[in-house]
Amino acid sequence: MRFYPTDLLLAVEHAEASLRTDPASALGHLLEESGWSELSVLFDSTALAAALDEALGGLSQFPWRPMTDTDDVWRHDPAGLVALDDDAAGPTLRGLLLAWALGNDVVLRTARPEPWEALIALLREAGVPLPGARTAPLDTPVDGARHIRVPDLVVEGDGPAADGELFVRAPRPGSAAIRIQGAPGLDGLPSPVAALDCRSPWFQELFTATYLAGTTLARARDDDPQRAARLDARLRYLVGRARRTPHYRDLPQVNGTADLVRLPILDKHTLEKVSLPRDRGLSSGALPSGEVLRSGASSGEPRYIVYSRTDWENMVREAIPLMRSLGVRNGDRVVNTLMGGGLYGGLITTSSELTRMPVEAYSAGQQITADLLLMLVRDFSANVLLGMPALILPLLREAKQLDPALRIEKVVYGGTPMTESDKQWLRTELGTEVISSILAANDGAQLGHQCAHMGRTLHHINDDYNLIEVVDDDGRPVPDGQSGHLLITSMQKFEGPLIRYRIGDVGRVSQRDCACGVSGRVLEYLGRSDGQIKVKAWTVHYGELLDALEKFQISQLQAEIQTCDGTETLIVRTEAPHELDPDALHAFLTGALPVLSHLQVFDDGLKVFELRVECHPEGALDRNPVSGKIKTVIDRRLD
The missing domain is CATH 3.30.300.30 (ANL, C-terminal domain)
Incomplete structure (x- = not known):
């Protein structure tokens, strides 16, 4: 069984809440003994999440880490059994949390087992899957274990620590230490302790990393025998994070996707009511970060969609492998004509993605002209055009009239469908070899995409990013192959969460083994539900x-x-x-x-x-x- 760091984070949040109601608990005594005056300095779930996200290349992608320069992935596996010596409470607590985050069983060798057993029991009260842990007397041999020595944290500065700063103390005799020059204040940000640990050599001993050459993120997920458990963990974490917001505060806890139907459907009217700037119903109250987009308002009042810094990074992490599936390759030169400005997301989201890839991008936006396109093709050898059919087809026909020799190797489009006759025109008149579609929305980013083997309105679904349901008019799930309203649950969007959001589109889902090597759920997009x-x-x-x-x-x-x-x-x-x-x-x-x-x-x-x-x-x-x-x-x- 694989364990997920997001479950450990939910357990930590449970322990934090318990400590607030019972400061004299076992956890409170361990913290007091560790010499840390504030819980937020050492035992901080927000800081722990951010540190693990950076160290693992994405909590939402775990156990894989997709590469940006290739289509390959790294896989993270736990070291197995970890032994920790309880020389001091602070380092032992840090070691336990990070060892469990990576999925390791832990043996705590200690002279005082009672508080540690109480803490382990408290973490298990969260009701999420966690690895094994037990206590043992000091110096007990633990066969097959990897012995981890967690260093002290030592602030080197003049004078006493100010409020909100790291506590100053001397290292244990003979121990290693992470030394911090000065005593930095937190300035409203989470504690840096977890980030320091996740950048330290001892953290690397908690897992092994295997480079999977030739394995894409989609293929790794498709071949994963624990796919269902992985999606269950994703949903548990999303619901746990969503409960920080006023709108979702009373959501029931879920064990996994089988409980999805227990959660309420979010319609556009409700979303508009609880979204910024009208309301803060979907705000967690976290420190503001990231990007705010607005809908195009083509079917009503505009909505403002908040992506935290982590949400935005998740979108980019997931979009780069998707771009490769659409046919974009290293060294391509991409003319980006998607709409930008006015807080609309098309241009800025794709620009964020393309600038992380080894491609050259020209962010022309909707101001693109036939003359500019011809110059980019002639002088820069641009070979990929990204845009919406309503804009790029008139543009290409005008450019073709000005230069009958115009050729565009690849066209990636979204926003509206492209007719088969227009695709044939691209192939015949412009020599276009790749024509692929991406389904996306400002509310939840990418919903589906076409590989080279998908045609018409069929799209691969990435349930790890947007879990798609199909329901009837009354919100009841329909069988595969039957059309209905699309609901999306954005599994990697935690600020302004979208759970079972009726996006306003209709379609049908079926299972398909694709020639690209990825099997699974495929969406046939049937258009707007108001169509x-x-x-x-x-x-x-x-x-x-x-x-x-x-x-x-x-x-x-x-x-x-x-x-x-x-x-x-x-x-x-x-x-x-x-x-x-x-x-x-x-x-x-x-x-x-x-x-x-x-x-x-x-x-x-x-x-x-x-x-x-x-x-x-x-x-x-x-x-x-x-x-x-x-x-x-x-x-x-x-x-």
Whole structure:
């Protein structure tokens, strides 16, 4: 059985809470004896989490550590059995916590077993899986154990320690020590003790690291025999962290993903109500850090999404392997045309990811022009274009007219679907070899991605990052293969947590063995949940319209419904790189989708429905000024 450092952190939080209610507990006596006047200096779960996150290359990626310059990973395994000598309470406590964090069984050789056994029992009260631990008399042989000697922490400075600073004391005779020049104040930040330990040689003795050449993070996770236990640990930690916020304070404790259905669904209305700046319902009260994004507000009021520094780092850690799966390789030159500014996340998130990779990036944003693109291709040999179809397709067609020799090797797109006819144009006219899609949202970052073997709207799911559920209208889970509303649980976002968030999209999930070597859950993205067109008591899905018009090689589609003098009018607007005949599209749609014809079950003398078709050149339909997206379905009857 593998143990996870996040469970140890939950146990530490439980012990912290116990100490606040009972300062005279076994833990309180050990702290007092250790010479540390404040709990926050030595026994600090926040500092411990930050230190382990840095030392292991991501708590949320444990037991693997993905590389940024290759597609390989390191794997961390516990040393096994660790023996600690209880010469002093402080070093012994630090040794126990970090040994357990790495999954080691521990033997405490001590002359006073009672307080340590009480502490171990207190940590186990948290109800999370923890490694084994026992006490033994001093000098007891412990066969097969790795003996760890934890150094003292010694502050070297003049005068007594000020409030909030590290306690000053002399090292034990003959002991090693981590020496701190001066006595630094904390300045509102967590104690540096855990960070010092995790950077020290003794910490490295608690685990072994194995470099897995040729193994991607996705493949390592896919091959993991403890996948279910890993996701259970992720969810336990997320819920534990979420309970620090006012909105989630009363969440029940969970053992794992089987308990997910016990948790409430978060809808957009509630999210808007409890999010900044309206409310602090999703704020943990932690020291502010990281980045704040806003939604594009294409379907309502904007939402402001907080990513702490750790949340942002998790997003980048997960996105770099994803970028490689999308086809981005070392040495590529990437023109980034995603939208930026106004707190919108497209450009800044991908820029953070690309600058960590061994690629050259050109963050042009939505200000990209055909002339700038041609210059980057000509003078910088740019070979990858990243953007949304609504922006990049008109851009590429204009650039192709200016330079018929234009070639773009790879196109990575997101935001809206790309039609198969536009993909074929890229292959034929620009020689594009890789065309891949990424599903993402400002609220929860990446949801799914396409490898070279995925097509149309199928996407790999990374449940370690965003756990996706499919539910019916009443929030009940539906079987694999059945379509429904998508809920996301952002497993690595701890500030402004999103648990079972109804993101506003629909899709279906199935199991698939992919030719890329990664099997597991695959999402077929079916569009926005508000993409239903209800006319004459029937329902037409936006995707049905888009599929029906595929033969006309359109690039963008918008449907608007309005009522005037008792007549429902559906206006279908298209964008295409070539001229289209509205009458031909009208005749085709009424034949392909009879619900859009004049046939009706009402009195023939009543005109209750009318279909209009408008054909526009590329770039003519209004784009959202923040996100750059086209509003796919507009229902004026709701105004």
